[in-house]
Amino acid sequence: MTDATTDVTTDAAVPLVELDGVSKHYGNVRALEGVSLEVHPGEITCVLGDNGAGKSTLIKIVAGLHQHDAGTFRIEGDEVRLGSPRDALNRGIATVYQDLAVVSLMPVWRNFFLGSEPTKGAGPFKRLDVRTMRETTHAALLRMGIDLRDVDQPIGTLSGGERQCVAIARAVHFGAKVLVLDEPTAALGVKQSGVVLKYVAAARDAGLGVVLITHNPHHAYLVGDRFVLLKRGAMAGSHAKADIALEELTRQMAGGSELEELSHELRRAPAPADAPGD
Template sequence: MTSPHDHDEHDGDQPDGRRPDDDGQDGDADGGATPPLLELESVAKHYGSIRALEGVSLTVRAGEVTCVLGDNGAGKSTLIKIISGLHRHDAGYYRVDGEETTLSSPRSALDLGIATVYQDLAMIPLMPVWRNFFLGSEPTLGRGPLRRLDVRLMRSTTRERLLRMGIDLRDVDQPIGTLSGGERQSVAIARAVHFGARVLVLDEPTAALGVKQAGVVLRRVAAARDEGLGVVLVTHNPHHAHLVADRFVLLKRGTMAGAHAAGEITLDELTRQMAGGSELAELSHELRRTAPPGPDAHE
C-alpha cells in the first residue's frame, strides 16, 4: 500500500511508545519452531445450563490469518469474548506465546497485545478522526494542571498511520461518522496496530459492507498480516474468508465442525460445510416445492 520509504520514516519516530513492538514481529512470521502467538485448545464455555462453546481449538501465528467461520448462533461471539478477555473460559487452555494464560479483563488482553475490533468499532461518530484514534490512550504533554493533549502528535500520527494503511484522509478533523464503513473499519484496524496489537481479532468486519467496501477492509486485513500481525477474522462469509485466510476454523452449534489449512479446502467445500451439507440440501428441496413465481405473480 505504501512505499518502503514511508515505512522507514514512521518506524523512526514510533509515537508515544506505549507498546512499540508491533514492527518487530516479522521475524516470527514464518518460524514454525516458535510457539504460536495465540493458541486455544479444547476451550469450553457454559452459561448456566447452556453450552455455548465446547472443545474449540484454534491457532494464530504471526503473519497469518485464521478465519473463524460459522452461522448465527455457532458460538462466534462467545469465542471472541473469550479471546478478548471479556469472558473467562470454563475448560481448556488459552496460551499466549506458548504460555498458559488466564485473562481477567479486556485490558489484560490488550496488555498481551491482543486487540479486538468489534462490529460497532467502538467509535464516537461526532468526534474527529484524530480524537477517536487515541480515545482512551491519549498522549499528553506537561504535568499537573498543565497536562494537556499532545494535539500535534495525535494529528500527525493519525494521518501517518492511516496513510500506511492506504487511506489518505483529506482532513483528520472531520467527524469519524462522515467516513465510509470500510474507512472506519480501517481506522479501527490502524488504531489497534498502532497501540501494539500482535493479535488482531476482527468481529465480522465485512458484515454490513458492500462488495467494494468489503474489498477495502480485506486489503487492510492483508496489510496488517503483512506487517507481521496474527489476525483472527471472524465471519459468516466464506467468500471473504477464502480470499485472505491461511487456516479455517468452522464452528457449528458451539462445537468445532472442522479445521483446515488454506490449501486443503476449496471455496465450494467450505461453503457446503459451513451451511451444513444436509441442511442446504433440505433447504433447496423445500424452496423448490414452492412454485417459482412468474414475473406477474403478484396481485
Template sequence: MTGTKTGTKEPTGTEELVELASVSKFYGNIKALEGVSLKVDAGRITCVLGDNGAGKSTLIKIIAGLHQHDAGTYTIQGEEVRLGSPREALDLGIATVYQDLAVVPLMPVWRNFFLGSEPTKGKGPFKRLDVSKMRRTTREEMLRMGIDLRDVDQPIGTLSGGERQCVAIARAVYFGAKVLILDEPTAALGVKQSGVVLKYVAAARDAGLGVVLITHNPHHAYLVGDRFVLLKRGAMAGSHLKSEIALEELTRQMAGGSELEQLSHELERAPVPAHLGEGA
C-alpha cells in the same frame, strides 16, 4: 505477563501467538462452546466461520478477556492464561475490533484514534493534550495502512464504514497489538467497501500480526484466510488450511452441506399424477 500462568512451551516454525485447545464455555446447562480449538500465528489470518448462534461471539469474548473458559486451555505465546479482563488481553497484545467500533461519531478522526490513550505535554497546571502529535501520528499511521486522509480533523462519522474499520485496524497496530480480532468487519458493507476492509486486514497480516477474522461470508474469508475454523451450534464443524480446501467445499460446509442437500430433497415438488394434471 498478567493473568494466571500454568506452564510454558516454545513456539516452533512460524511464531504461534495464540492457541485454544478444546475450549468450552457453559452458562448453566447451556453449552455456548464445546471443544473448540484454533491457532493464531504471526503473519497469518485465521478465519472463524459460522451462522448466527454458532458460538462466534462467545469465542471472541474468551479470546478478548471478557469471559473465562470453563474447560480446555488458552495459551498466549506459549504461556497458559486465564484472562480476567479485556485490559489484561490488551496488555498482552490482543486487540479486538467489534462490529459497532465504539467510536464517537462527532469527534475528529485523530481524537478517536487516541481515545482513552491521549498523549500529553507540559507539567502540572500547564499539562495539556498534545494535539499536534495526535494529528501528525494519526495521519502517518493511516498513510502506513494505505489511507490518505487529507483532513484528520473531520468527524469520524463522516467516513465510510470501511474507512472507520481501517481507522480501528491502524489504531490497534499503532498501539502494539500482536493479535487482532475482527468481529464481522464486512457484515454491513457493500462489495466495494468490503474490498477496502479486506485490503487492510491483509496489511495487518503483512505487518506481522496474527489476525482472527470472524465472518459468516466464506467468499471474504477465502480471499485472505490461511486457516479456516467452522463453528456450528457451539462446536467445531471443521478446521482446514487453505491448501486443504477449495472455496466451493468451504461454502458447502458453511451452508450446512448434507443438511442443505436433505432440505433441497424435501422441498422438491412431487410429480403431479397424470389424471390430476389434466384437470388443472
C-alpha cells in the same frame, strides 16, 4: 550454532494465540464445546459460522471479557486466564468489534487516541498534545495505505469501511500482535468490503496474527490461511487453505448435507397424470 538455530525455529513455531479444547457454559446452555484454533504471526485464521454458532463467545474469551470453563488458552506458549480486556491488550491482543464503539462527533485523530492521549506540560499547564496526535494519526494511516485528507473531520462522516480501516490502523500502531475482527464486512457493500479486506491483509503483512470472524466464506477464502468452522458451539471443521477449495468450504459452512435434505423435501412433487377418458 546448531542449538541456536533450533531455538529460533522452535520460537517461530509457537502460536501467538492457541485455544485447545476450550469450552464455555452459561448455566445449562452450552455456548462453546471443545473448540481449538491457532493464530500465527503473518497469518489470518478465519472463524466461520452462522448466528448462534458460538463466534461471539469465542471473541469474548480471546478478548478477556469472559473466562473459559475448560480447555487451555495459551498466549505465546504461556497458559493464561485473562481477567479483563485490559489484560488482553497488555498481552498484545486487540479486538475490533462490529459496532466499533467510536465517538461519532469527535475527529478521527481523537478517536484514534481515545483512552491513550499523549499530553504535554505539567501541573496546571498539562494539556493534550493535539499536534502530535494529528500528525501521528495521519502518518499511521498512511503506513497502512489509508490517505485521509483531513483527520480533523468527525469519524462519523467516514464510511463504514473507512471506520473499520481506522480501527485496524489504530491496533497496528499501538503494538497489537493479534488482531481480532468481529464481522468487519457484515454491514458493508461489495466495494467497501473489498477495501476492508485489503487492510486486513495489510495487517497480516505487517506481521500480526489476525482472527477474522465472519459468516461469509467468500470473504474468508480471499484472505484466510486457516479456517475454523463452528456450528452450535462445537467444531464443525478445521482446515488449512491448501487443503480445502472454496466450494467445499461454502458447502460445509452452509451445512451441505442439511441443505441437500432440505432440497429434497422442498422438491416439487410431479403433477398427477390425467385420468383415462378425460
